Amino acid sequence: MQISEIPRLDLQSRPNLQEIWHGSVRIPDLCFSKLETLIMENCPFLSEAVLPFPILPLLPKLKTLKVRNCESVKVIFEVKGTTQDAMNSPPKIPSINHLREVEVENCKVLTSVFSASIAKDLVELEKLTVKDCKELITIVAEETKVEVTSPCPRVRSLELRDLPEFKYFYYCSLKSDIYKHLESHTEDKTEKV
Numbered sequence: 260m261q262i263s264e265i266p267r268l269d270l271q272s273r274p275n276l277q278e279i280w281h282g283s284v285r286i287p288d289l290c291f292s293k294l295e296t297l298i299m300e301n302c303p304f305l306s307e308a309v310l311p312f313p314i315l316p317l318l319p320k321l322k323t324l325k326v327r328n329c330e331s332v333k334v335i336f337e338v339k340g341t342t343q344d345a346m347n348s349p350p351k352i353p354s355i356n357h358l359r360e361v362e363v364e365n366c367k368v369l370t371s372v373f374s375a376s377i378a379k380d381l382v383e384l385e386k387l388t389v390k391d392c393k394e395l396i397t398i399v400a401e402e403t404k405v406e407v408t409s410p411c412p413r414v415r416s417l418e419l420r421d422l423p424e425f426k427y428f429y430y431c432s433l434k435s436d437i438y439k440h441l442e443s444h445t446e447d448k449t450e451k452v
Contacts, residue, residue: 265293266296267294267297267298268296268297269300270299290317292319292320293320294318294320294321295320296321296323296325297318298325300328302332303331305329305331306333307334308335308337309324309326309332310336310337311337315338319357321358322360322383323358323360323362324358324362326366328364332369335369335372335373336374356380356383358384361388363388363389365391366392366395367392367393369394371400372389372395373399375402375405375410376402378410378429379407381410381411382412382413383413384413385413385415385416386415386417387418391420395422397426398428399428401429401430401431407431
């Protein structure tokens with residue numbers, strides 16, 4: 260079986276992937292074209308992103324992503340725009356559109372799982388598990404000028420465990436006044452009933 264036909268890839272403790280993941284080695288465009296499940300476990304070379312921007316377009320069929328024991332990783336998905344417009348509204352990335360399951364466990368410095376620009380494209384995500392991430396504050400991180408009306412709308416299974424700093428699924432300061440108004444309106448309505 261050629262690497263372009265592999266449906267599942269487990270990258271457990273593979274230090275030689277550093278060159279590939281950090282762009283030192285060019286990956287052929289169709290290299291991971293059939294990959295549906297990616298497991299990243301015990302990968303100390305991941306100091307910034309689990310899936311750097313150059314890797315994302317190479318995973319058009321990715322449905323399941325599991326990240327475990329990657330203690331120094333800061334973000335799961337790295338999204339970079341080349342222009343100001345792209346930064347404010349990054350184009351849809353095929354690997355994100357098909358994601359159905361994301362599991363993140365024991366990523367000690369991770370503060371969020373998705374950026375707002377990523378979350379708006381997670382239209383197929385059904386299962387989300389986040390465990391033992393000591394610094395995690397929110398699932399969806401706020402971004403300047405990016406507003407998500409309904410992040411992860413199809414999630415049916417949500418497991419959040421051992422997250423001592425966790426505060427929000429998604430907080431958007433652009434909407435905070437609206438939320439305050441809605442909360443006070445709801446409280447008033449409840450009191451009348």
